[in-house]
Amino acid sequence: LEGPLVASVDDELGSPWAQEPPRHALLKPASKRPFNAEPPIGLLAEQFYTPNELFYVRNHLPVPVISPEDYELEIEGGGKEQTLSLERIKALPKHSWSGARLCDLLRQQGVQPDEAKHVIFEGADLDPTSHPYGASIPLAKALDPRGDVILAYEMNDEPLSRDHGYPIRVIVPGTVGARNVKWLTRIVVADRESDSHWQQNDYKGFSPSTDWDTVDFGKSEAIQAMPVTSAICTPQAGSRVKVEQDEAKGEGEGHITVRGYAWSGGGRKIVRVDLTNDEGLSWHVAELEQEDSPDGRHYGWSLWTARLPVSQAQRRAGDVEIWAKAVDSAYNVQPEKFEHIWNLRGVLANAYHKVKVKIV
Amino acid sequence: LEGPLVASVDDELGSPWAQEPPRHALLKPASKRPFNAEPPIGLLAEQFYTPNELFYVRNHLPVPVISPEDYELEIEGGGKEQTLSLERIKALPKHSWSGARLCDLLRQQGVQPDEAKHVIFEGADLDPTSHPYGASIPLAKALDPRGDVILAYEMNDEPLSRDHGYPIRVIVPGTVGARNVKWLTRIVVADRESDSHWQQNDYKGFSPSTDWDTVDFGKSEAIQAMPVTSAICTPQAGSRVKVEQDEAKGEGEGHITVRGYAWSGGGRKIVRVDLTNDEGLSWHVAELEQEDSPDGRHYGWSLWTARLPVSQAQRRAGDVEIWAKAVDSAYNVQPEKFEHIWNLRGVLANAYHKVKVKIV
Ligand SMILES: [Mo]
Numbered sequence: 271l272e273g274p275l276v277a278s279v280d281d282e283l284g285s286p287w288a289q290e291p292p293r294h295a296l297l298k299p300a301s302k303r304p305f306n307a308e309p310p311i312g313l314l315a316e317q318f319y320t321p322n323e324l325f326y327v328r329n330h331l332p333v334p335v336i337s338p339e340d341y342e343l344e345i346e347g348g349g350k351e352q353t354l355s356l357e358r359i360k361a362l363p364k365h366s367w368s369g370a371r372l373c374d375l376l377r378q379q380g381v382q383p384d385e386a387k388h389v390i391f392e393g394a395d396l397d398p399t400s401h402p403y404g405a406s407i408p409l410a411k412a413l414d415p416r417g418d419v420i421l422a423y424e425m426n427d428e429p430l431s432r433d434h435g436y437p438i439r440v441i442v443p444g445t446v447g448a449r450n451v452k453w454l455t456r457i458v459v460a461d462r463e464s465d466s467h468w469q470q471n472d473y474k475g476f477s478p479s480t481d482w483d484t485v486d487f488g489k490s491e492a493i494q495a496m497p498v499t500s501a502i503c504t505p506q507a508g509s510r511v512k513v514e515q516d517e518a519k520g521e522g523e524g525h526i527t528v529r530g531y532a533w534s535g536g537g538r539k540i541v542r543v544d545l546t547n548d549e550g551l552s553w554h555v556a557e558l559e560q561e562d563s564p565d566g567r568h569y570g571w572s573l574w575t576a577r578l579p580v581s582q583a584q585r586r587a588g589d590v591e592i593w594a595k596a597v598d599s600a601y602n603v604q605p606e607k608f609e610h611i612w613n614l615r616g617v618l619a620n621a622y623h624k625v626k627v628k629i630v
Numbered sequence: 631l632e633g634p635l636v637a638s639v640d641d642e643l644g645s646p647w648a649q650e651p652p653r654h655a656l657l658k659p660a661s662k663r664p665f666n667a668e669p670p671i672g673l674l675a676e677q678f679y680t681p682n683e684l685f686y687v688r689n690h691l692p693v694p695v696i697s698p699e700d701y702e703l704e705i706e707g708g709g710k711e712q713t714l715s716l717e718r719i720k721a722l723p724k725h726s727w728s729g730a731r732l733c734d735l736l737r738q739q740g741v742q743p744d745e746a747k748h749v750i751f752e753g754a755d756l757d758p759t760s761h762p763y764g765a766s767i768p769l770a771k772a773l774d775p776r777g778d779v780i781l782a783y784e785m786n787d788e789p790l791s792r793d794h795g796y797p798i799r800v801i802v803p804g805t806v807g808a809r810n811v812k813w814l815t816r817i818v819v820a821d822r823e824s825d826s827h828w829q830q831n832d833y834k835g836f837s838p839s840t841d842w843d844t845v846d847f848g849k850s851e852a853i854q855a856m857p858v859t860s861a862i863c864t865p866q867a868g869s870r871v872k873v874e875q876d877e878a879k880g881e882g883e884g885h886i887t888v889r890g891y892a893w894s895g896g897g898r899k900i901v902r903v904d905l906t907n908d909e910g911l912s913w914h915v916a917e918l919e920q921e922d923s924p925d926g927r928h929y930g931w932s933l934w935t936a937r938l939p940v941s942q943a944q945r946r947a948g949d950v951e952i953w954a955k956a957v958d959s960a961y962n963v964q965p966e967k968f969e970h971i972w973n974l975r976g977v978l979a980n981a982y983h984k985v986k987v988k989i990v
């Protein structure tokens with residue numbers, strides 16, 4: 271996965287995109303401005319810890335330029351206001367996820383539990399009208415020591431890169447990425463959610479029959495925890511897969527090896543991943559590779575590997591469709607197909623991943 | 631819903647079933663010994679709060695006979711052991727769910743948070759070999775003030791009935807009923823889960839292809855929080871439903887009213903219920919009736935009502951199938967059909983509820 275960093279160049283004078291950071295050549299952007307990209311899916315499940323430079327990037331706006339000496343974080347709550355320097359934040363006790371615990375900071379500032387309140391985060395990234403990116407989470411999540419919300423300044427023991435929120439981002443584990451505000455400059459404890467576009471009118475789910483004429487964003491809940499999902503990383507759709515012969519079995523009997531990831535929101539652990547290559551007539555349980563975190567705080571993905579038997583009839587036919595479905599610790603499962611969860615925002619697309627391959 | 635109580639009579643001398651309590655005549659038992667019953671589904675959604683005598687009953691063993699004066703609860707944990715009388719428990723601060731908070735009791739006894747530990751509950755109901763019913767939950771759930779685990783002695787402001795655990799039962803809101811141990815006599819903080827049959831070899835989920843020859847209960851996680859689910863209560867399957875004419879619309883245009891409940895585990899709130907009567911070509915969002923509890927502590931069910939338009943073609947055809955699916959606050963959805971979630975224990979059957987009716 272070694273590879274060159276590619277500079278981002280924008281020649282237009284005064285363009286807000288003129289100071290984007292360089293990025294790894296393997297990050298294929300789905301959108302360049304803002305930059306949104308992930309590594310090729312075939313490489314994704316090769317290692318449990320993704321190298322920082324290949325970690326997927328989601329930006330909404332141009333990446334801000336922030337010098338560590340000038341960086342300031344403002345926190346309003348508990349009837350007080352304080353401004354922290356980067357040095358101050360790094361001097362706080364360091365959490366295992368390489369940052370300061372937000373629950374400690376808020377409690378020290380006198381913030382009391384209140385089920386009706388929210389914590390609003392603002393970033394240094396600005397939209398064309400100079401409004402910062404913003405999002406909020408329930409105060410209960412922020413104050414819960416088992417909620418594990420941190421102000422992160424390191425990622426895998428390295429300082430955050432610019433694309434990932436240098437010098438400080440919020441990590442809200444188990445919660446949709448959109449609430450994990452990067453380039454964090456302001457925290458406000460408030461009676462209401464963030465009034466940002468992204469909190470109010472963007473990351474929400476709807477019935478499949480809701481269209482842009484009938485949609486009422488005010489009636490839908492902002493996404494926080496995410497549903498259970500999984501993906502097949504190898505083999506890839508359309509690829510030719512050689513059957514591995516099973517020595518112990520008869521002529522022509524064999525299997526294929528399938529590998530991928532699974533994840534669920536709210537810290538829920540993946541408890542099982544089932545695979546089928548005969549449209550669910552027979553399901554095969556995958557081996558899981560996952561961290562030994564307690565349920566409710568199981569934030570990392572689970573990699574999985576399954577051996578799927580291939581029948582002689584399937585070998586003759588050549589075409590096989592592989593389906594994966596994951597089950598989390600609340601025994602929630604993925605829905606079978608996208609049709610009945612489709613929504614006009616295109617979010618929450620956690621139906622079975624189905625991949626057609628050619629058996630050779 | 632007024633109705634007679636029916637005495638349970640067992641003439642056999644010395645039968646463990648000789649002292650079962652009387653029960654409401656409308657509770658139709660799926661099994662009589664042990665007694666397991668619920669009210670007719672058509673009545674279920676009529677009111678938000680189900681009257682105690684109609685509340686569904688799940689027993690595993692004969693109902694024990696316990697006198698309030700003799701009742702004792704033993705608690706082991708934090709390196710100590712104490713025995714509480716019923717009077718002592720009732721003298722503790724009373725939680726809104728009409729019982730004492732387990733988190734307070736455990737903390738007072740010196741129990742410290744430990745992600746690897748469990749709280750084991752034992753009941754006074756005995757199996758034929760004189761082993762008590764038992765189950766456990768993670769210590770983290772028991773110690774969390776937002777986990778809301780209580781030792782309940784009242785249900786809707788009345789003392790618990792014998793069928794519901796008199797004089798004390800555990801309420802573990804958001805968690806499968808099997809961990810809500812009734813006739814509670816012993817609490818132990820331990821390094822392991824309960825070793826009871828019901829914890830180890832019963833309430834667990836499996837892949838659809840796991841059969842009684844291949845099942846390994848040790849490899850599956852005990853059910854704790856439950857997945858999102860919903861049910862259609864009215865109209866009932868096979869019933870004749872009269873179309874309500876829409877005045878504003880043309881001749882023959884009308885709708886039917888559908889009513890039911892939805893629920894999710896882990897305190898996750900129901901955020902939407904979608905209904906269809908054309909196999910998902912069009913979905914209609916139901917109105918929700920629910921308590922105003924915060925997400926993560928939203929333990930009650932949500933009742934819902936939907937108006938489904940009926941086309942002239944559907945009126946002519948007569949037969950209509952109604953589907954309901956619920957969405958919880960983590961945007962988990964129900965799977966579409968039972969086929970791919972079937973398991974040999976028959977648990978976790980949360981696929982869409984589909985009801986065929988005749989339109990008249
Ligand atoms: Mo996005």
Ligand SMILES: [Mo]
Pocket residue numbers: none
């Ligand atoms: Mo049961």
